[in-house]
Amino acid sequence: MESISTALPGSRWRSRIWQDYRVWLASLAIVSLLAISDPEQALTSVLFAASAMLETAPFLVLSIAIAAWASATGADNLIAKAFTGAPSIMILMAAIAGGISPFCSCGVIPLIAALLAMGVPLSAVMAFWLASPVMDPSMFVLTTGVLGLEFAIAKTLAAVGLGILGGWAAHLLSRAGALSDPLREGVGNGGCGGSKVRTPKPVVWRFWTDPERRARFGREASSITLFLAKWLLLAFLLESLILAFVPVETITPVLGGTGVGPIALGTLVGVPAYLNGYAALPLVGGLVSQGMAPGAGLAFLVAGGVTSLPAALAVWALVKPRVFGLYIALALIGAFLAGVLFQNWSVT
Numbered sequence: 001m002e003s004i005s006t007a008l009p010g011s012r013w014r015s016r017i018w019q020d021y022r023v024w025l026a027s028l029a030i031v032s033l034l035a036i037s038d039p040e041q042a043l044t045s046v047l048f049a050a051s052a053m054l055e056t057a058p059f060l061v062l063s064i065a066i067a068a069w070a071s072a073t074g075a076d077n078l079i080a081k082a083f084t085g086a087p088s089i090m091i092l093m094a095a096i097a098g099g100i101s102p103f104c105s106c107g108v109i110p111l112i113a114a115l116l117a118m119g120v121p122l123s124a125v126m127a128f129w130l131a132s133p134v135m136d137p138s139m140f141v142l143t144t145g146v147l148g149l150e151f152a153i154a155k156t157l158a159a160v161g162l163g164i165l166g167g168w169a170a171h172l173l174s175r176a177g178a179l180s181d182p183l184r185e186g187v188g189n190g191g192c193g194g195s196k197v198r199t200p201k202p203v204v205w206r207f208w209t210d211p212e213r214r215a216r217f218g219r220e221a222s223s224i225t226l227f228l229a230k231w232l233l234l235a236f237l238l239e240s241l242i243l244a245f246v247p248v249e250t251i252t253p254v255l256g257g258t259g260v261g262p263i264a265l266g267t268l269v270g271v272p273a274y275l276n277g278y279a280a281l282p283l284v285g286g287l288v289s290q291g292m293a294p295g296a297g298l299a300f301l302v303a304g305g306v307t308s309l310p311a312a313l314a315v316w317a318l319v320k321p322r323v324f325g326l327y328i329a330l331a332l333i334g335a336f337l338a339g340v341l342f343q344n345w346s347v348t
Contacts, residue, residue, distance in 0.1 A: 023230040030237050041244055048243075049236035052282065056232065059145030064224045066137045072207040072217035087171055090124040095163025098131025099156055112318065122174055122182050122323070127167030129315075130330060133305045134159035138224075146281040147288070151298070154342045158302050162334035169330055182323045232282070239286035263339035266296030267332055270304030280304055295343025303335035 034042035053060075069075070085093070112129055135143075135156045143152035173179050207213035284297045307328060316324050 023234055027230070027234045027237055030234075030241075044244070045237050045240040048240040049233055052236040052239070053229075053232060056142070056145050059141045060228055060232070062141050064138070064221050064228065066141065067224050068217045068221040069207075070137075071220040072213045073205055074203045074207075087121060087123055090121065091127045091164060091167030091171065094124040094127040095131045095160045095167060098128040098163050099135050099159040101128075101132055101136055121171070122179055123167045123171035126170040126327070126330070127163035129327070130166040130306055130334065131159040131163030134162065134302055143281055146285050147297075151294070154298055154338075154345075155301060158298060158334070158338035158342070161338060162302065162306070162330070165334050165337075166327075166330040170326065173326070179323060179326070182319050184318065184320055235280070235282045239282045242283065242286040242290065260336075260340060262293045262296040263299050263343060264336060266292070266299040266339060267303045267336045270300035270302070270307070270335065293343060295339035295341075297339075298342045299335045299339030302338050303332055306331035306335070 031042055031046060034045060112125055135158075140152050140156060143155055170179060204210060204213060207217060280301055284292070284301060288294060288297050315327055319327075
């Protein structure tokens with residue numbers, strides 16, 4: 001069998017290695033630098049990450065099972081049913097579907113392209129698109145394990161609320177003629193993701209009776225396990241550094257308190273500082289334990305989830321600049337409002 005190094009040219013091989021192992025390499029680099037500069041902290045960080053991984057393991061296993069089950073059964077095909085009916089119903093259903101759907105970012109992009117190319121109203125698409133990166137079943141389970149059930153419920157409501165806000169904003173602007181032809185020139189019909197909408201297939205709940213679906217479950221579970229493990233390991237290492245080197249007196253005056261200032265800052269900081277939906281959870285957990293206001297933490301998670309660099313670049317590549325600008329503006333406004341509401345609710 002031909003090896004990777006001979007099958008791929010040098011530059012492509014290096015790019016492949018970087019794409020596959022960059023997160024693992026980042027974790028290794030952190031531990032190595034700590035081992036050189038502060039061996040005691042290196043041991044503390046490794047033990048902290050290992051303990052946190054063990055504590056999160058039950059939630060991790062459940063989230064992997066949910067995502068693999070959705071792929072193996074074809075339950076994600078049900079998402080197509082959210083985009084039919086009157087505009088108000090479509091927006092509501094699309095927002096709810098986005099908040100509970102098992103789609104990852106790589107699956108959402110072709111689906112959105114298909115919906116827009118097929119003429120589905122931008123209002124419903126925007127509702128789904130804004131809600132989907134914020135929450136899904138796996139994220140709910142992990143958020144509960146890391147930040148608590150109250151935070152997980154608040155994040156779910158924020159996802160749906162953001163979707164509804166974005167859907168109605170797009171609907172009103174579209175009626176005024178401001179958002180016609182949202183797709184960039186040359187964007188196709190959504191590729192493989194579009195088939196979920198064009199020809200939705202029936203769900204096979206008893207997937208284990210089909211060898212192909214059993215194999216799909218195994219592949220999906222393996223892929224998700226590696227994905228979550230590498231990001232959570234990096235996140236817990238970073239959390240250990242936050243707890244060790246970021247003093248409480250630094251966090252509390254900036255992101256603590258009950259005013260809107262910390263929430264606004266959390267919203268803005270979430271844009272450049274957000275790593276990954278799963279990695280952000282323990283980071284916010286560490287910041288909250290150091291005095292970060294809960295509303296600021298929620299605003300950070302919502303804003304960062306929607307505007308993270310991979311998601312933002314994908315949106316930019318797919319739609320015209322005015323739609324991209326609306327997407328970013330709605331993400332920031334919705335995240336801020338969600339943070340304010342959660343802060344007031346948690347205080348009362």
